[in-house]
Amino acid sequence: MTPAEIRTELLLAEELYEAWPLLSTSDRVEGFNMLPRDEAEDLFEMLDARDQLELLRHLSPREQRIWMRLLAPDDAADVIQETDDETERRRLLDLLDEPTRKEVLALLAYAEDEAGGLMNPRFARLRPDMTADAAISYLRRQREKQVETIYYAYVLDNDQRLLGVVSLRDLVTATPDARISDVMNTDIVSVGEQEDQEELARLFAEHDLTAIPVVDDQGRMKGVVTVDDIVDVVREEATEDMQKIGGTEALEGPYLQVELPRLFRARVPWLAALVVLEFGSVLTMSGFEETLHKVSLLALFIPLIVSCGGNSGSQASTLVVRAMALDEVRLRDWWRVMRRELATGGLLGLTLGCIGAAMAYAWMTAAEGSGAPLHAPIALTVGGGIVGVVLWGTTVGSMLPFILRTVHVDPACASGPFVATLVDATGMILYLGIATLVMHEALA
Amino acid sequence: MTPAEIRTELLLAEELYEAWPLLSTSDRVEGFNMLPRDEAEDLFEMLDARDQLELLRHLSPREQRIWMRLLAPDDAADVIQETDDETERRRLLDLLDEPTRKEVLALLAYAEDEAGGLMNPRFARLRPDMTADAAISYLRRQREKQVETIYYAYVLDNDQRLLGVVSLRDLVTATPDARISDVMNTDIVSVGEQEDQEELARLFAEHDLTAIPVVDDQGRMKGVVTVDDIVDVVREEATEDMQKIGGTEALEGPYLQVELPRLFRARVPWLAALVVLEFGSVLTMSGFEETLHKVSLLALFIPLIVSCGGNSGSQASTLVVRAMALDEVRLRDWWRVMRRELATGGLLGLTLGCIGAAMAYAWMTAAEGSGAPLHAPIALTVGGGIVGVVLWGTTVGSMLPFILRTVHVDPACASGPFVATLVDATGMILYLGIATLVMHEALA
Incomplete structure (x- = not known):
């Protein structure tokens, strides 16, 4: 899309937003x-x-400015954290007015993925002894303060401790003349400043x-996290988990906007590590x-055996990682x-083992005629290998996320490719071990 | 946990909710x-x-009742849809009062995953010629109606067409004396009744x-979808996509609560289909x-080649499925x-191919001494096979989601295991084809 087309076609924030991923930086600025x-305000906030x-x-x-x-x-803190x-951080901070700068500096002290880093420090405060009508008039006067979460007003005592929510x-x-302390709900769900965003x-x-209020360890209210921020968080977390399950580092940006060198760098470490690990099977x-x-x-039949172990392991790890x-x-x-x-895994292994053995036997018979001495033992070996490798795949796939979490690594790193590679070498020991046992006469 | 322990330990909804997945049905009812x-009300709504x-x-x-x-x-419609x-549906409907039953019946006509099925038909309505103060008093009188989304009031004309939102x-x-028509926002984001939940x-x-209002094709407002329902939707959709990417049918329930036969049935179809498909490689x-x-x-080196194709394909398909x-x-x-x-894929293939060829050559030399005539050609074949299979894997993995979407199948079905299996047979043609070409003299 050329700037000329933008000029004639895109007049609304929504439309420019839709086209955003496809535009170059200069087209974005021009648009x-x-x-x-x-x-422009709508777009900027989107x-x-x-x-x-x-x-x-x-x-x-x-x-x-x-x-x-x-x-x-x-939101200002998020931009600065990018x-x-x-020097640039300093410069961006200097664009803000004095009270906001102080608030933003306080927010920057928190990690991006904890409650303190997600909360808005501006919220509506009420005293417990106000009447409902006085509270409404009071909130009315706060309109200039950009109090995002005026849908809930928080009732604080003189020490800023959270008493209730209205x-x-x-x-x-x-x-109109009801007391706030009689109207407020005291059964509050609140979180600490360090609470993780997944929780x-x-x-x-x-x-x-x-909305959920954020309190410090003395029960003083510091800010409020609203659900619209959490929708983004849930989507981001799911994306990161999925990318890890697929065997990629988290991309940190929409797929089409990530430059090729970064896309390569996010993908090569796992693949290279897995090639080295896979050499175990050789x-x-x-x-x-x-x-x-x-x-x-x-x-x-090697790819068949390898694939059964990988597929069953990938199923098991995905289910457990997501459930975690x-x-x-x-x-x-x-x-x-x-x-x-x-x-x-036992049931799946038996089902797949029977299918694999039957197909192997049928195919060998069709290709080389019946009665060849090794057909039955080979089919048996294929079936037995599949049972073993599926059972082993589901065990490794389901337990690896637990092991990773125990050593404080993200369970999502138990990706399908990782589990498949771990299972391959043992799968080959099972398959070729059974073969050597079953066919020891033919091999003698 | 025994009922006796529940009795002494669990007195709060939150605690019983935490323990819910671990309890039998009778313990749940007793608790x-x-x-x-x-x-109990808190728990029931959770x-x-x-x-x-x-x-x-x-x-x-x-x-x-x-x-x-x-x-x-x-929410009542959701329960009935379970x-x-x-006969049970009829019986549950009969428990409701007459006006609610009518509303629920209207909701049941929509699919669960479209806007009509997610919306609440009760919302606060205002006329454009009211004053702000009259509107507040009016909303005050609506308190009995369980109007969930009173945070927004919708301004409708006499034909129930949506004019604006306040x-x-x-x-x-x-x-206090401002007219609603002057205060209301007319730049509204609304959706049709059939809008998909992902959108x-x-x-x-x-x-x-x-909140987002739902309107019919004549612009008449039918209900409102609130963001708290959407957090659940986003999590459910991500879970379903992830399970599909891992090669499982969607489980439709928390992992630990799904009975074993259902767990087996969700997993066996893909695995069995893939075994049959994988027979192509044989x-x-x-x-x-x-x-x-x-x-x-x-x-x-067969598992090494197979694994490189599968891993790169699984990366590519996961990235594209999530981006879609x-x-x-x-x-x-x-x-x-x-x-x-x-x-x-070309860059990844070259990197992995070099690693694979170098390791293969080094290992063969270490194991059998240098100078054996086939070591170099075999290493070359391994390297070339990896380059080919990685390039092919990323191509299949990234294009399959597009093909599936074109034929109206969920792109998430382009699971890692599916892509890996598709790539295996062609990977073997590449690898063994290169081997036959490179080593034609040794094979003659």
């Missing part, structure tokens, strides 16, 4: 500058922090909440070279999971 | 009945529709919205049996994706 002011920073870098200092000041403190350059709906539907997402989903098999030389038919991410499975459940996977 | 009424139905089935008809009437119409038994925050912060999730994430390789017999060293789910990649982008994957 943004052509939008009417209110549409963009994520990375895109906001990219845009800011191409605007004049005066405009930078205007746009930075449009952002809520938590750059690692200390939804705006409670206020509006209460009798936050779980709380929002479980309790169907719109070493293992070299012990059976004699068997393979004498019964070369055995080699034809959703908190459906905890560390202490490992033995329950193991029992389930042994039972399921 | 639920022991909660004080307000805690449970998902499947667990709500399970609980209802074990309560007396009188209690069933109480609990069903506690639910908002959209059973396929027409946030409760706008109302509270407006001057809804994307809209919520993009626009940071709390057939392919049988054409090269002569080569494998004469140079049995070649067989040792997030709408970062559309059908028309297939050629851009193809070019990126050819470039990345």
Whole structure:
């Protein structure tokens, strides 16, 4: 799309936003500058922090100031966190007004993925002894403060400790002279400043909440996390987990926007490590070279055996990794999971083993005629190899996430490719070991 | 945990909810009945529709009526949709009061995963000529109606057509005598009744919205979808996609709660289909049996080649499937994706090919001494095979999701295991074909 086309076609923020991933930086800036002011505001707020920073870098200092000041403190902190350059961070901070700068500096002290880093420090505060009507008038006067979460007002004592929460709906539907302390809900779900974002997402989903207050260890309220921020978090976390399960480092950007060298660098480490690891199967098999030389038919079934182990392992690890991410499975459940996977893996192995052995026997008979002495033992070996490798694959696939979590590595690293590679060498020992046992006469 | 322990330990909804997955049905019912009424209400609203139905089935008809009437119409519809038994559906519907039953019946006409099936038909309505103060008093009087989304009030004309939206925050912060038509926002994001839930999730994430109104094709407002429902949807969709990517049918329940026969049935179809498909590699390789017999060293590298193709294909398909789910990649982008994957796949193949060839050569030399005539050609074959299979794996892995979407199959079915199996047979043709070409003299 050329700038000329943008000029004639794209007049609305929504349309420019749709085209965003396809545009070059200069087209983005040009398109943004052509939008009417209110549409530009819509667009700017829709963009994520990375895109906001990219845009800011191409605007004049005066405009930078205007746009930075449009952002809520938590969003401004996100933009600043996008750059690692200390000078640029300083410069962006200096664009803010004094009180906001202080709020943003406080937010920057938290990690991006904990409650403190996600919260908005501006929220509506009420005193417990106000009436509902006074509270509404009070909130009305706060309109300039960009209090994002006015849907809930928080009731604090003189030490800023959180006593209760009143939804705006409670206020509006209460009798006008009701006391806040009588209307407020004291059964509050709150989190600490260091709470992890995955746990936050779980709380929002479980309790169907719109906002969760963040308190420090003395019970003083520091800010509020709203559910719209959490939708982004849930999507990002799922994307990262999926990419890891597929055997890639997290991309940190939309697929089409990540430059090729970065795409390569995210993918090569796992693949290279797996090639080296997979060499274990070469070493293992070299012990059976004699068997393979004498019964070369055995080699034809190697990809079949390898694939059965990899597929069943990849199933098991994906199920367990996702269940862990959703908190459906905890560390202490490992033995329950193991029992389930042994039972399921045994059944799956028997099913696939029968299919594999039957197909192998039928094919060999069709190709070379019946009665050849090795057909039955080879089919038996294929079937037995599949049973073993599937059972082993599901065990490794389901237990590896537990082992990783125990040593504080993200369980999602137990990717399908990783599990498959781990299973390959042992799969070959099983398959060729059975072959050597079953066919010892033919091999003698 | 025994019922006795529940009795002493679990007094709060939150705690019982945490233990829920570990409890038998009878323990759940007993625990639920022991909660004080307000805690029981909290718990009941936290449970998902499947667990709500399970609980209802074990309560007396009188209690069933109480609990069903506690639910908002959209949640009641979800519970009813959990059973396929027409008699039970009828019976559950009869527990509701007349107006709610009508609303629920209207909702049941929609599919579960479209906007109509997710929306709540109760929302706050205002007329455009009201004043802000009159609107607040009016909303105050609506308190009995369980209007979940009172945070936004919708401004409708006499034909129920949606004119604008007023946030409760706008109302509270407006001057008391301001007209609704002057305060309302007319730049509304709305969706049609048939809008898919994935598209809804994307809209919520993009626009940071709390609620989206649902309108029919005449612009009449039918209900409202709130973001708390969407957090669940986003998590469910990601789970389903991940399970498909891992080569499993969607489980439709938490891992530990799915009974073993259902777990088996969700996993066996793909695995069995892949075993049959994988037999293609056996057939392919049988054409090269002569080569494998004469140079049995070649067989040792088969798992290495197979694994490189599978791993690179699984990476590519996971990245593309996720990018499609997030709408970062559309059908028309297939050629851009193809070019990126050819470039990345070529680079990855060269890197892995060099590693593989070098390791193969070094190992053969160490094991059998240098100077053996076949070591260099075998190493070359391994390297060349890897380059080919990685390039082919990334191509198949990245294009298969596009093909599936074109024929209206969920792209997430392009699972790592599926792609790996598709690549195996062609990988063997490449590897053994190169071997036959390179070593034609030794084989003669």
